[in-house]
Amino acid sequence: MFTLDYITLKAFFLENKEFFENARLQKIQQPTRREFIFTIRNKQGTKKLYINIDPQIYHICFMSDDTYEKRGITIPQKPPMFCMLLRKYLESSRITKVCLPHYERIFEIYFDSYNELNEKITLCLAIELMGKYSNVILYNTDTKVILGCAHNVGSEKSRERELAGTLPYVYPSKQNKSDILRYFGKLDYDELNEYFLGISQSYQELFKENNTELETIKDYIEQKNVVYSPAIEGTKFSVYAELLKSPVLQNSVNDMIDNYFSDWQEKILIRAFKLKLRNIVSPKLKRLKTSLGKLEQQLRKKTSATKFKQYADLIMSNLYNNKDYIKEITVTDWESETDIRIPLDKKITLRENAQIYYKKFSNSKNDKEKLINLIDEDKLYVEYLEQLIFSIEVSNDILSLKEILLECRENNLIQNSKAQEKPKNVEVEKIDINGFEVYIGKNNKQNDKIISKISAPDDIWFHVQNNTGSHILLKVPNDKTPDDKTIFECCKLAKKYSSTANSGKAGVIYTKRKYIKKPPKANLGYVTYKNESEIIVE
Structure with missing residues (x-):
C-alpha cells in the first residue's frame, strides 16, 4: 500500500486551507491512542477531521459517515488524558490559520486560546505524519513549550528530539537531501x-x-x-x-485520502475481527466434536437392550424346567433354533433373575435413548457452529461481523458483563436476477430475517444440501413466474455462498417459503422444509 506523502499532504492542505481558517473547533474525541476526531464548524458547514497516527496507516482527512462506519470507530466512555488536555485548551477555540512547513509532513493548526490566567494565547496543534514517528503535539507558539503529546518521546527513544510536556518544541532534524x-x-x-x-x-x-x-x-x-x-x-x-x-x-483530494485509507482500515479491522470471532467459535466447535465422538463411541459399545429382554423372556418360559439358585441355565431359543447359555445370580430365584434382566433391559433402553438424544442435540449444535464459522468467513463488512458477535453473546458463546453497543441493523444484500429481487443472507441473523420478515408464502427459498451456506430468497411477485434460467441462477448463487463454493458439484435444494418451518427453540437460522426439489450445480 501507499502511505501519505508530502505531495498528497500539500494537496490536501491547499484544497482545505480556506475551510480551516476562522472555523470553530466544536468537539474533540479520541477513539484510541492513535486516533482523533475534531468536529469543526464554519460558515460552510460542519465536518469531522480524522487524524490517524498509526505507523502503518497515518493520515489526515475529513471523513464521511460511510467511512466512519468502515473504520469501526467506537468512542470510549472515559476519554484519555491527552484528549482531556486538548478539550481544556482547544474546545470552542477559533482556528486562526493552518500551515504546512516546506517539505515536512507536519500539518499545523493554530488556535486562539486562553491560559489559566484568562490571558489570550496562541496554541499550535502539530500533526506530525511521519511513519513510526507520527505524533500529535500541542504547544504554545509564544514560549515554544509543549503542553502535551499523544505519546511522549524520551531520550531512550530519540537522543535528538525529546517530546513531552514542559519541554521545548523543535522541528525534526532536516534531512540531508536536496531540493x-x-x-x-x-x-x-x-x-x-x-x-x-x-x-x-x-x-x-x-x-x-x-x-x-x-x-x-x-x-x-x-x-x-x-x-x-x-x-x-x-x-x-x-x-x-x-x-x-x-x-x-475521486471527487477531491480529501475523498481520495478518506476512501483509500478507510478501505485499508476496514480490511485490517475485518481481518482482526474475523480472527477474534474464530477464536471464540472454533475452540468450542473442536471441544464439541471431541465430545460427540466420545458419545458415539459409548453408543457403539452399549449392549443391545433386546438381549436383556430375550434373556428375561427365556427364563420366564423355562421356569418349570429348571431349578432356582443356580449359576446359569441353558435354554433353546426357538426363533433362532439355537441353545443359549444365560448367566444367573445363584443367590436368588429364576423369577427374580428374570426381573433383573427386565430391569436391565429398561435401563439400557433408556440410557441408549438418552445417548441418541444427546448425540442428535450435539450434531445440531455442531451444524450451528459450523454455520457460524461459515458466516464469519463470508462476511466482508464490520457491521455484519458485529451482528455475529452479538449472536455469540446472545447464545452465551462469549461471557461479558459489560453493556455492549448494539450494532446497527444491516440490510440484507439484494441483487437483481432477470428482473427478480434475490436476497442473500450472510449470517444467521440475516438468514432469520429473510425467513421471518422479508419472505412471502410463494417466494422461493434456496440452500445448498447437507452443507453450511447462505439462505437465498427469490421474491416472486403475484404477476410473475420465474423461469428455469432464473431458478438455476439462484441455485448457482446458493452454491457460491456456501462451503461447497470451491468444490466440483453440489446439490442445491429449493422450495416455496410456505413449506419452510422454524422449529421451536431451534438455533438461529435453522429451518426444516418439505416439498423440495434438487438441482446439481457445478
Whole structure:
C-alpha cells in the first residue's frame, strides 16, 4: 500500500486551507491512542477531521459517515488524558490559520486560546505524519513549550528530539537531501527518494513507471500550473490521475485520502475481527466434536437392550424346567433354533433373575435413548457452529461481523458483563436476477430475517444440501413466474455462498417459503422444509 506523502499532504492542505481558517473547533474525541476526531464548524458547514497516527496507516482527512462506519470507530466512555488536555485548551477555540512547513509532513493548526490566567494565547496543534514517528503535539507558539503529546518521546527513544510536556518544541532534524526545484541535471528514477526532498517511495515508483520529465516532477511538487485529478488504483493513489494506468477518479483530494485509507482500515479491522470471532467459535466447535465422538463411541459399545429382554423372556418360559439358585441355565431359543447359555445370580430365584434382566433391559433402553438424544442435540449444535464459522468467513463488512458477535453473546458463546453497543441493523444484500429481487443472507441473523420478515408464502427459498451456506430468497411477485434460467441462477448463487463454493458439484435444494418451518427453540437460522426439489450445480 501507499502511505501519505508530502505531495498528497500539500494537496490536501491547499484544497482545505480556506475551510480551516476562522472555523470553530466544536468537539474533540479520541477513539484510541492513535486516533482523533475534531468536529469543526464554519460558515460552510460542519465536518469531522480524522487524524490517524498509526505507523502503518497515518493520515489526515475529513471523513464521511460511510467511512466512519468502515473504520469501526467506537468512542470510549472515559476519554484519555491527552484528549482531556486538548478539550481544556482547544474546545470552542477559533482556528486562526493552518500551515504546512516546506517539505515536512507536519500539518499545523493554530488556535486562539486562553491560559489559566484568562490571558489570550496562541496554541499550535502539530500533526506530525511521519511513519513510526507520527505524533500529535500541542504547544504554545509564544514560549515554544509543549503542553502535551499523544505519546511522549524520551531520550531512550530519540537522543535528538525529546517530546513531552514542559519541554521545548523543535522541528525534526532536516534531512540531508536536496531540493529538486533547484536541480537541473539528469534524473535517476531509482534514487529520487534518496536524494530529493518531498519525493516518497510511492511517487518515485510512479515517476519511474511513467518516465516523468524533470520539469513535470517540479510542477507536481510545487503544485503550480497543475490541476488535481485525484484517483485510486488498487493499492496505489495519486493526486494526478495521469500517473496511474487504470485510475478511479475521486471527487477531491480529501475523498481520495478518506476512501483509500478507510478501505485499508476496514480490511485490517475485518481481518482482526474475523480472527477474534474464530477464536471464540472454533475452540468450542473442536471441544464439541471431541465430545460427540466420545458419545458415539459409548453408543457403539452399549449392549443391545433386546438381549436383556430375550434373556428375561427365556427364563420366564423355562421356569418349570429348571431349578432356582443356580449359576446359569441353558435354554433353546426357538426363533433362532439355537441353545443359549444365560448367566444367573445363584443367590436368588429364576423369577427374580428374570426381573433383573427386565430391569436391565429398561435401563439400557433408556440410557441408549438418552445417548441418541444427546448425540442428535450435539450434531445440531455442531451444524450451528459450523454455520457460524461459515458466516464469519463470508462476511466482508464490520457491521455484519458485529451482528455475529452479538449472536455469540446472545447464545452465551462469549461471557461479558459489560453493556455492549448494539450494532446497527444491516440490510440484507439484494441483487437483481432477470428482473427478480434475490436476497442473500450472510449470517444467521440475516438468514432469520429473510425467513421471518422479508419472505412471502410463494417466494422461493434456496440452500445448498447437507452443507453450511447462505439462505437465498427469490421474491416472486403475484404477476410473475420465474423461469428455469432464473431458478438455476439462484441455485448457482446458493452454491457460491456456501462451503461447497470451491468444490466440483453440489446439490442445491429449493422450495416455496410456505413449506419452510422454524422449529421451536431451534438455533438461529435453522429451518426444516418439505416439498423440495434438487438441482446439481457445478
